[in-house]
Amino acid sequence: MSYIKPKFIHPRSPKNKLGYSRQYYEGSLSTLCAGCGHDSISAAIVDACYEMAIEPHKVAKLSGIGCSSKTPAYFLNNSHGFNSVHGRMPSVATGANLANRDLIYLGVSGDGDSASIGFGQFAHAVRRNLNMTYIVMNNGCYGLTKGQDSATADHGSISKGGIPNTFEGIDMCALAIQLGATYVAQSFSGDKTQLVPLIKAAINHKGFSFINVMSPCVTFNNNAGSTKSYDYVREHNEALSSIDFVPVKEEITLEYEGEDLVELHDGTFLKLNKLNQNWDPKDKLSIISALQIAHDKNEILTGLLYIDNDSVELNELINTTEKPLNTLTEAELCPGVDVLEKLNQSLR
Amino acid sequence: MKPTDVQNPEYYHKVVDCQYACPAHTPVPHYIRLIAEGKYTEAYMVNWESNVFPGILGRTCDRPCEPACRRGRVEEEPVAICRLKRVAADNKDDISQYIPAIPEQKNGKKIAIIGAGPAGLTVARDLAPLGYEIHIYDDQSKGGGMMRTQIPSFRLPDEVLDSEVNLILNMGIVTHFNQYVTSLKEILDKKYDAVFIASGAPKGKDLPDLPGRWDAKANVHVGIEWLANVTFEHINKIGRKVLVLGGGNTAMDCCRTSRRMGGEEVKVLVRSPFKTMKASPWEIEDAMHEDIPIFENHVPKSFVTENGKLKGMYFELVKAEYDANGKRTLVPTGEPDAFFEADDVIIAIGQDNRFEWIENNLGLEFDKWGLPVLDEKTLSSTVPGVFFGGDAAFGPKNVITAVAQGHQAAISVDLYCQGKDLNDRPQPHINLMSTKMGIHEWSYGNAINHDNRFVVPLADKKLTLSNLKKEVELGFDLQTAFKEAERCLNCDVQTVFTEDKCIECDACRDICPTKCINFTENEEVESDLRNKLIIPAINDSQDILVSDILKTGRVMVKDEDVCLHCGLCAERCPTAAWDMKKFIYKTAKAGASA
Numbered sequence: 042m043s044y045i046k047p048k049f050i051h052p053r054s055p056k057n058k059l060g061y062s063r064q065y066y067e068g069s070l071s072t073l074c075a076g077c078g079h080d081s082i083s084a085a086i087v088d089a090c091y092e093m094a095i096e097p098h099k100v101a102k103l104s105g106i107g108c109s110s111k112t113p114a115y116f117l118n119n120s121h122g123f124n125s126v127h128g129r130m131p132s133v134a135t136g137a138n139l140a141n142r143d144l145i146y147l148g149v150s151g152d153g154d155s156a157s158i159g160f161g162q163f164a165h166a167v168r169r170n171l172n173m174t175y176i177v178m179n180n181g182c183y184g185l186t187k188g189q190d191s192a193t194a195d196h197g198s199i200s201k202g203g204i205p206n207t208f209e210g211i212d213m214c215a216l217a218i219q220l221g222a223t224y225v226a227q228s229f230s231g232d233k234t235q236l237v238p239l240i241k242a243a244i245n246h247k248g249f250s251f252i253n254v255m256s257p258c259v260t261f262n263n264n265a266g267s268t269k270s271y272d273y274v275r276e277h278n279e280a281l282s283s284i285d286f287v288p289v290k291e292e293i294t295l296e297y298e299g300e301d302l303v304e305l306h307d308g309t310f311l312k313l314n315k316l317n318q319n320w321d322p323k324d325k326l327s328i329i330s331a332l333q334i335a336h337d338k339n340e341i342l343t344g345l346l347y348i349d350n351d352s353v354e355l356n357e358l359i360n361t362t363e364k365p366l367n368t369l370t371e372a373e374l375c376p377g378v379d380v381l382e383k384l385n386q387s388l389r
Numbered sequence: 390m391k392p393t394d395v396q397n398p399e400y401y402h403k404v405v406d407c408q409y410a411c412p413a414h415t416p417v418p419h420y421i422r423l424i425a426e427g428k429y430t431e432a433y434m435v436n437w438e439s440n441v442f443p444g445i446l447g448r449t450c451d452r453p454c455e456p457a458c459r460r461g462r463v464e465e466e467p468v469a470i471c472r473l474k475r476v477a478a479d480n481k482d483d484i485s486q487y488i489p490a491i492p493e494q495k496n497g498k499k500i501a502i503i504g505a506g507p508a509g510l511t512v513a514r515d516l517a518p519l520g521y522e523i524h525i526y527d528d529q530s531k532g533g534g535m536m537r538t539q540i541p542s543f544r545l546p547d548e549v550l551d552s553e554v555n556l557i558l559n560m561g562i563v564t565h566f567n568q569y570v571t572s573l574k575e576i577l578d579k580k581y582d583a584v585f586i587a588s589g590a591p592k593g594k595d596l597p598d599l600p601g602r603w604d605a606k607a608n609v610h611v612g613i614e615w616l617a618n619v620t621f622e623h624i625n626k627i628g629r630k631v632l633v634l635g636g637g638n639t640a641m642d643c644c645r646t647s648r649r650m651g652g653e654e655v656k657v658l659v660r661s662p663f664k665t666m667k668a669s670p671w672e673i674e675d676a677m678h679e680d681i682p683i684f685e686n687h688v689p690k691s692f693v694t695e696n697g698k699l700k701g702m703y704f705e706l707v708k709a710e711y712d713a714n715g716k717r718t719l720v721p722t723g724e725p726d727a728f729f730e731a732d733d734v735i736i737a738i739g740q741d742n743r744f745e746w747i748e749n750n751l752g753l754e755f756d757k758w759g760l761p762v763l764d765e766k767t768l769s770s771t772v773p774g775v776f777f778g779g780d781a782a783f784g785p786k787n788v789i790t791a792v793a794q795g796h797q798a799a800i801s802v803d804l805y806c807q808g809k810d811l812n813d814r815p816q817p818h819i820n821l822m823s824t825k826m827g828i829h830e831w832s833y834g835n836a837i838n839h840d841n842r843f844v845v846p847l848a849d850k851k852l853t854l855s856n857l858k859k860e861v862e863l864g865f866d867l868q869t870a871f872k873e874a875e876r877c878l879n880c881d882v883q884t885v886f887t888e889d890k891c892i893e894c895d896a897c898r899d900i901c902p903t904k905c906i907n908f909t910e911n912e913e914v915e916s917d918l919r920n921k922l923i924i925p926a927i928n929d930s931q932d933i934l935v936s937d938i939l940k941t942g943r944v945m946v947k948d949e950d951v952c953l954h955c956g957l958c959a960e961r962c963p964t965a966a967w968d969m970k971k972f973i974y975k976t977a978k979a980g981a982s983a
């Protein structure tokens with residue numbers, strides 16, 4: 042019996058700018074069910090971080106509770122991690138973010154973790170425009186506790202239990218847009234061509250980047266009648282655009298010029314090939330109505346939905362220290378009697 | 390591209406790199422697993438079926454399987470396939486109960502075999518159990534051919550050779566030893582039902598025109614004649630300073646034998662650069678281990694004698710130059726010729742066939758190189774009922790090739806004697822069987838072992854250099870053999886894909902440690918498809934497995950090149966679209982039905 046990941050990799054495995062192979066960004070062998078969509082998302086995260094040549098020690102991965110929230114164990118083994126309490130990842134992320142601006146914050150959560158028990162936490166992280174990437178691995182159920190309908194299960198959707206869901210499902214993307222998220226995308230675990238560039242752009246976006254990824258639970262919610270199954274998502278997937286992530290230094294050729302090019306704050310670009318002309322990723326109204334129309338037609342809109350390039354993230358907004366707290370010395374923390382005196386004078 | 394035809398047995402066969410490369414298609418991973426399980430007798434018999442001389446080959450095989458071994462593409466070195474074979478041979482129990490019975494009642498057909506080397510003996514072994522009466526002719530006093538006369542006993546002990554040769558001769562074979570066949574016509578006149586010629590390539594090449602060659606001929610020897618004379622103890626010593634000319638395996642055997650016969654300063658001189666020497670790397674290593682220096686780019690120019698006594702030789706110094714087509718010429722460097730002192734010189738520069746005993750009015754045609762004109766598949770000559778095999782067929786090769794051709798010739802002889810079409814040959818026996826036992830449970834050891842290749846221990850040099858017959862290699866002990874066996878990647882456990890079960894969840898693609906698995910749009914042209922894979926499949930000698938069109942319109946493409954056969958793809962597949970199936974491929978032997 043064996044279920045061990047071999048150390049051998051392809052002898053021609055390419056290396057990124059930092060000299061790391063993709064394997065360096067992987068995690069431990071997954072214990073999720075075989076075929077779980079969450080594993081594909083983990084692989085997409087690995088691809089994105091490898092291709093962007095992110096230094097793994099510059100990443101903090103955070104999660105709550107659920108099969109989805111277990112996944113940080115399965116990617117980026119060389120990064121920091123915090124597996125928090127159910128639904129409480131946003132507050133841990135907020136604290137960490139305020140304490141140290143220098144890290145890349147990558148939050149991973151489930152629909153249960155974010156839309157049920159952690160709904161309130163999620164809402165506040167969004168409205169504060171926390172500088173992080175927040176991925177919801179959305180399977181419409183509580184996978185870890187054996188597949189109960191979650192708050193994102195669509196009305197009428199049937200899970201393995203066999204009973205149609207009586208309640209309306211929460212649309213996480215519409216919600217995030219309304220709450221003030223400054224980068225919102227939707228994708229499907231089975232489509233890395235779309236998902237990987239979306240993750241890269243999300244990481245580069247300054248502010249709250251939200252990606253809702255349809256991620257079938259093969260064990261409890263991949264049956265006929267479910268609106269979160271592989272088959273259903275593939276059949277109802279309506280891509281708004283096809284996306285290419287253009288790294289900073291890559292030359293922007295003529296064909297990339299024009300309105301379909303979205304510049305991210307650090308000078309990288311997202312090249313959009315619009316498939317739906319009635320929508321503009323910078324126009325909230327157009328995407329909210331597009332989402333509503335799609336909902337009525339039982340379509341799942343995927344791709345980049347919304348982006349606000351002028352986003353001001355939390356740390357800038359409240360003017361926190363630029364230096365990580367753990368590097369502040371006594372001199373900076375305790376500037377002395379003179380400074381105190383000045384401060385007191387100013388308040389008199 | 391069209392979906393790969395996995396019904397063609399050669400597709401999965403090719404994935405088992407070692408077995409495919411073995412001329413006799415020995416099921417290598419199968420016997421390696423048996424060794425790991427401690428089943429040495431079974432492992433031996435699996436070998437015996439395919440290659441007839443496991444004990445001999447486990448010490449001397451040219452091992453084409455090893456350069457082909459997948460492990461060598463994944464890490465530094467291939468599995469020590471050959472030396473594991475020796476472990477099976479050295480540790481087997483009594484095998485007599487597994488040896489096919491020889492029918493009392495013969496089938497009425499008589500076969501003559503000329504040459505009792507590996508090719509001839511293989512035909513005898515394959516045909517005797519079918520009831521044929523076999524007559525084998527050889528000019529030597531014992532069977533074995535060059536395995537006896539050429540391969541020195543410090544590489545191949547007499548007991549090992551005798552036991553495997555006698556196993557065959559004891560199958561009721563009629564031997565005509567000490568009998569050089571001087572006329573094929575005489576044999577044909579004896580009305581055999583078929584004749585198999587396996588007389589080898591027994592003539593050593595000489596340098597007859599090199600100045601001084603015949604001035605001190607007592608001290609200038611032709612390698613293969615000299616080695617045979619050593620074997621039969623007609624020669625028991627050599628001078629202190631010995632020069633061996635040639636860069637092949639015969640030269641390596643000559644220099645090492647010289648070291649044991651009194652040669653203290655033995656040197657090998659090769660015309661070409663060291664790195665293009667024909668000898669196997671391990672043979673070169675063994676020679677150098679015995680303090681034998683090898684001089685490259687030395688072209689023999691003349692022998693120097695004084696009063697009829699050999700003094701040494703002159704060599705011209707050259708360097709290799711390559712033209713645009715990669716064709717090599719050896720160009721003199723202009724330096725003065727180098728003189729090497731010598732008491733004896735051994736010329737080991739190649740072998741030729743010797744067919745003077747075949748009359749030229751029998752209708753048996755030879756080509757411009759003096760080799761018989763043969764049908765490559767059936768090994769039939771231009772005279773119906775006369776077949777060739779081994780070194781006699783296509784020039785000097787090696788034991789395993791002689792065995793493989795022996796099997797094919799035996800099939801031809803059998804078909805011929807039954808009046809059947811020689812091209813209507815029996816097909817290999819194949820089978821594909823799931824190895825799944827349960828969750829995380831396969832019937833083969835799918836865990837990948839990361840050990841480097843283990844080194845076979847050698848006997849003390851003082852001991853081996855002072856005793857001509859002392860075997861140099863000690864062989865693996867059983868613990869090391871187990872560890873070496875665990876390095877095998879089980880390439881015969883195939884990744885079998887069933888497209889209509891696939892839900893395209895990417896689980897296999899994501900888990901695969903070597904990124905062999907791809908889901909992508911199809912392409913018309915294979916090279917386009919190969920180039921767009923996650924890691925482009927640039928090793929064209931390895932196939933790609935292309936599925937039928939999947940639900941999303943894409944195809945699954947797996948590059949077989951560096952698949953570890955770890956089974957993780959099948960482990961992670963939720964629908965068992967991937968399965969790990971053990972592939973059995975047994976080449977047909979004489980007597981199998983077409």
Ligand SMILES: Cc1cc2nc3c(=O)[nH]c(=O)nc-3n(C[C@H](O)[C@H](O)[C@H](O)COP(=O)(O)OP(=O)(O)OC[C@H]3O[C@@H](n4cnc5c(N)ncnc54)[C@H](O)[C@@H]3O)c2cc1C
Nearest residue numbers: 504506507508527528534535570588589779780786787788
């Ligand atoms: C020095 C040396 C070392 C070698 N080492 C290796 C090695 O380590 N591994 C390896 O795989 N191969 C090795 N080889 C090659 C290998 O020995 C041969 O390829 C192999 O033995 C060929 O088998 P065969 O059956 O075709 O012929 P042979 O083994 O040559 O047998 C032919 C037999 O026929 C006899 N014969 C020939 N003509 C007649 C006749 N007219 N009448 C009666 N009898 C006749 C010969 O005396 C001989 O006994 C070596 C060869 C040499 C020269």
Ligand SMILES: Cc1ncc(C[n+]2csc(CCOP(=O)(O)OP(=O)(O)O)c2C)c(N)n1
Nearest residue numbers: 107108109127151152153154182183184185
């Ligand atoms: C405070 C608390 N309440 C309830 C649970 C039980 N529980 C564990 S996981 C889970 C739901 C997870 O659902 P989701 O976030 O969608 O993750 P999935 O497993 O579907 O990926 C629940 C309710 C818990 N662990 N902690």
Ligand code: SF4
Nearest residue numbers: 074077108184258259
């Ligand atoms: S229960 Fe569902 S969500 Fe959890 S690992 Fe299994 S398939 Fe994935």
Ligand code: SF4
Nearest residue numbers: 407458459877878880
């Ligand atoms: S790894 Fe094993 S099965 Fe594969 S080629 Fe090497 S010896 Fe043969």
Ligand code: SF4
Nearest residue numbers: 901952953955956958
């Ligand atoms: S067995 Fe499967 S997972 Fe393992 S290397 Fe081969 S294709 Fe990849």
Ligand SMILES: [Mg+2]
Nearest residue numbers: 151152180182
């Ligand atoms: Mg869930």
